[in-house]
Amino acid sequence: MPPRSALPPPPPPVEIRAWPDREALLADRAYLLGVLVRMHIGPGRLGLLWLWGLLGALGWSLIGxxxxxxxxTYDFFSAVFGVVLFAMGAACLVPAVVLVAAGVRRDTAVRRLLERWGELDRDPARDALLRLPGTSLVWLLPSFVLCALGLYACVVVPAGAVRGQDTYxxxxxxxxxxxxxxxxGLIGIVKAFWHRRWILRTLAGGTAPGPLISAGGGAHR
Known part of the structure; x- marks a missing residue:
């Protein structure tokens, strides 16, 4: 049994598809899309992103x-104290950066799977359950606030620094x-907008592809 963190497989090639009928295909598609959507914008993913961000902030606070x-520094003990803080900060910051980067790579893989499974067919009744407008807002609004605060700290605060009073x-x-x-914040905004774009382009836009299951139960070649 694959681990819970493993990604679902992509749709099989047309030549080896073995769904007995279209309803079976739609059922599998709906289940896997639900799993992938939770992997992409589920509340747990938001909590993990913020946890990694807090870990990175703790690390940089120690380094700063x-x-x-x-x-x-005016004596040996102050220098040693600074070195210890720097090492502790690096021990927090480096794993946080690695985890965020791994999360971004995983999100990219999840998006590819969402596009491929979404393009497999159309199922308006089940697809409506994947829109999750409330979840998208939960991602978007706090992420927008984080971006604004981050830009303020990066641009406005240094611009108002007083020479001789505010140290480097x-x-x-x-x-x-x-x-x-x-x-x-930017990661959260990108995920929220991408989900909305995927809903409009893949699930709500365009016409359904041609039938993928033949009348006899086999896949069209």
Whole structure:
């Protein structure tokens, strides 16, 4: 049995499709599309994205604090304290970046599968359950806020910095946190808009493809 995190397979080639009739094809298509949609914009995916973002923010906060400590270092113990903070921050930031990158790659694979299974046929009754406008808004609105906050921290705050009062370490800390916040928000916005675009283009747009199951139960060649 494949692990729960494994992606469903793509639709089989026309030559080897073995659905007994169109209803069986539509049932499999509806089930797998439901699984893929949950993998793409399910609440759990949003929670994981924010968790990884928080881990990255914690890591950069420690690194930024270490940079500030290096700027204010006057003795050996302060330098050691900065090195320890930097190492702890890197231990948090690097896994967070790796996890976010892996999540983006997984989302790309899920989108390909959504497109392929969605284009297999049309089933308006079952496809209506995949629209999930409320879930898309849950992704979109907080992500938009995160993007706005991130841009503010990256652009507005450094522009208002006072020379001699706001240190380079402090600005690096704020800009790094802003950049991470913007990245997390941007990922959420892209996923919300892509889901809406997929609904309009694949499920709601165009006409259904020709029949894929012959009257005798075999696939057309």
């Amino acid at each position: 604090t270490a940079l500030i400590a290096f700027e204010d 370490g402090l600005m690096a800390l704020i800009m790094g946190l802003g950049f991470l916040t913007w990245i997390v």
